[in-house]
Amino acid sequence: MFRSVRHMIYDLIEWRSQILSGTLPQDELKELKKKVTAKIDYGNRILDLDLVVRDEDGNILDPEQTSTISLFRAHEIASKQVEERLQEEKSQKQNIDINRQAKFAATPSFALFVNLKNVVCKIGEDAEVLMSLYDPLESKFISENYLVRWSSCGLPKDIDRLHNLRAVFTDLGSKDLKREKISFVCQIVRVGRMELRDNNTRKLTSGLRRPFGVAGNCAI
DSSP states (O other): OHHHHHHHHHHHHHHHHHHHHTOSOHHHHHHHHHHHHHHHHHHHHHTTOOOOOBOTTSOBOOTTTSOHHHHHHHHHHHHHHHHHHHHHHHHHHHHHHHHHHHHHHHOOOEEEEEEEOOOOOOOSSEEEEEEEEEETTTTEEOSOOEEEEEOTTSSBSSGGGTTOEEEEEEEEOHHHHTSSOOEEEEEEEEEEOSSTTOOOTTTOOOSEEEEEEEEEEEOO
């Protein structure tokens, strides 16, 4: 609603500038005034404000100088025009939705682009960051893992890929779009000692993969 009213106000401001410029021919000026009044009446309707009754030129009718029957007929005409405009926009929106659904159905597959900026997680050792798509209702992963090896210094182990950690999850078909929810899951696996507090050099182990953390967010 806010976006619709904002667009209408922008249109009214632009049209007002054209009217005040005094450069429009009389026929174009008359048509523009009709557009302005129609836009105002439409905006009043969707905001549940009073309907302003106007004459054929868009001027507000004076109830002191207009008969009750004429006011009633003008009100009927104005209400009908606004209702037709509402039905027309509703029909256009339905057509857009139908075309969009048809386009999705005709498209064999979709893709999800992921750009990893940083891993803000104090681990203390090297880690593996695994990203994948997950269906929480079926409790299963529906994609392969995108793996990034992260160093204990807080940077990618492959420093050449800094600021270039991108992946595309491809082959998401219409079946995937019909899923009620798809979550984007990030798993962090610590690679190093069995225990972070283990400082005994004789017992020191290395290269062990231990689950460290997990996070998820609704992707689709």
